[in-house]
Amino acid sequence: MINQQNIFDENLINIRKKRIINKFPSFLHSLAINDLKERLVEIGDEFLETLVVGPFAKHWAHNISQKKTSTIDDNEFLKIIPSSKDFIISALHLHSVNDPISKLVQMRFGLKKAGIFMGYAFGERSLFELRKSLEYAELKNFGGISPRVHPMIDTPTYGSLLSRSGFKFCVTDKLHFEIEYQDPWDLIIDLKSIGETNCLIKRSKRTLTKIFLNDVLNFYKNNFSSSKIHNSYIATFDIICLTGWETKPKSFV
Numbered sequence: 001m002i003n004q005q006n007i008f009d010e011n012l013i014n015i016r017k018k019r020i021i022n023k024f025p026s027f028l029h030s031l032a033i034n035d036l037k038e039r040l041v042e043i044g045d046e047f048l049e050t051l052v053v054g055p056f057a058k059h060w061a062h063n064i065s066q067k068k069t070s071t072i073d074d075n076e077f078l079k080i081i082p083s084s085k086d087f088i089i090s091a092l093h094l095h096s097v098n099d100p101i102s103k104l105v106q107m108r109f110g111l112k113k114a115g116i117f118m119g120y121a122f123g124e125r126s127l128f129e130l131r132k133s134l135e136y137a138e139l140k141n142f143g144g145i146s147p148r149v150h151p152m153i154d155t156p157t158y159g160s161l162l163s164r165s166g167f168k169f170c171v172t173d174k175l176h177f178e179i180e181y182q183d184p185w186d187l188i189i190d191l192k193s194i195g196e197t198n199c200l201i202k203r204s205k206r207t208l209t210k211i212f213l214n215d216v217l218n219f220y221k222n223n224f225s226s227s228k229i230h231n232s233y234i235a236t237f238d239i240i241c242l243t244g245w246e247t248k249p250k251s252f253v
Contacts, residue, residue, distance in 0.1 A: 006098045007151070009199050010076070013096060016195040017055040026194045029056055032092050032120040032239050033063050035175055039118070039241075040064065047087035047116075053078060053107060054091035055195065064089075078103065080110030090119030092239070096150060096199065104165035111246035117167060122196075123153050124174060124238035129224040130187065130216075137215035138204075146204035150196075158240050167244025175239040180232045184220040187235045 050066040052058075057071035066087070072079060074093050088107045094100050107117055131149040138145045153161075155172050162170040181187050191197050226232040 007201055008096055008098050009201050009203075010098060013195065013199045016197065016199065020193060020195055026190045028190065028194060028237060028239075029059065029092055030063075031175070031177060031237075032241075033060055035239075035241065036060075036089065036118065036120070037064060040066075043116075049085045049112070050087045050089070051080065051085045051110065052089045052091050053103075054093040056093075057091050060089065060091040074103075078106045078110070080106060082109050083112050085110050086112055086115050088115070088117045090117070090121070090242070092120045092122070094119055094121040094242075095123060095153060096196070100153075100161055101165050104161060104167070108166050108244070108246055113247050115246045117242070117244045117246070119242040121153070121158065121240050121242070122150075122237065123155065123158060123240040124176075125236050126152050126238050127191075128236045129220060129234060130184070132223070133184070133216045133220040136219045137212050140215055141209075141212050142206070146206075147200050147202060148198050148204065150198070150200065152238075153240070155240055158242050162242055162244045165244075168247060169245050171243040173241050175241065177237045177239070179235045179237060180226050180229050181235055182232055184217050184224075184233050184235075187233075 047066050048068060050061075050064075050069040052061045052064075052069060052071045054060070054074050057073065061069045061071050074097065080088075088110055090103070090107065094103060097103055104117075104119075107119075111117060127149050134148045135145050138148070155174050159170055159172040162172065179187075188197075221233060224234050226234050
């Protein structure tokens with residue numbers, strides 16, 4: 001039975017992630033990783049026990065300089081020993097789980113006293129242009145709209161999820177990117193490369209015809225061209241950073 005919380009087909013998500021797990025993920029992950037590294041410099045601590053959670057956890061762990069870093073995939077139940085980690089990172093995956101509060105609570109339980117959690121997730125207006133292009137093609141070809149882009153959570157809602165999960169001194173902020181693509185099809189290839197294509201339970205099962213795809217791409221090109229670079233097109237990505245402590249952090253003592 002599917003309850004109201006379950007909007008993602010997690011089996012399909014796992015299948016798609018496993019297909020590309022050993023490939024170098026898109027630059028979109030690099031944007032989040034670079035931001036994380038800058039924040040770690042500001043924090044100034046070298047964490048003794050770090051855990052990275054998510055399908056691309058190994059790639060993230062390889063690119064951050066922490067002494068003892070372990071990784072786990074994004075399973076329904078996270079195998080984290082309670083109160084065992086100083087620092088837990090959620091690596092750009094909370095936006096596509098059915099019960100983000102459950103995941104956040106499990107990660108909080110894994111933190112030691114005064115441990116810190118930082119998570120990254122797509123949100124806000126991510127893929128706004130692609131969403132509008134797909135809606136246009138759906139209306140033109142089928143007379144109605146079916147969900148083809150995952151719903152996005154805004155920054156305040158992520159903050160509420162952190163608080164409801166029991167974290168203290170919660171902070172959420174947004175990284176906004178407008179990426180230039182020479183062709184909207186390159187955007188779709190990037191999304192496939194990180195397993196971010198449509199995995200909604202209520203996704204349309206219609207076959208995407210050449211006519212439908214041409215309508216999507218033409219609408220995109222006609223409406224979302226870049227004002228900076230000739231013959232290029234904008235794709236919006238908002239990456240939300242979530243920060244919370246298990247208890248009062250040292251700097252507040």
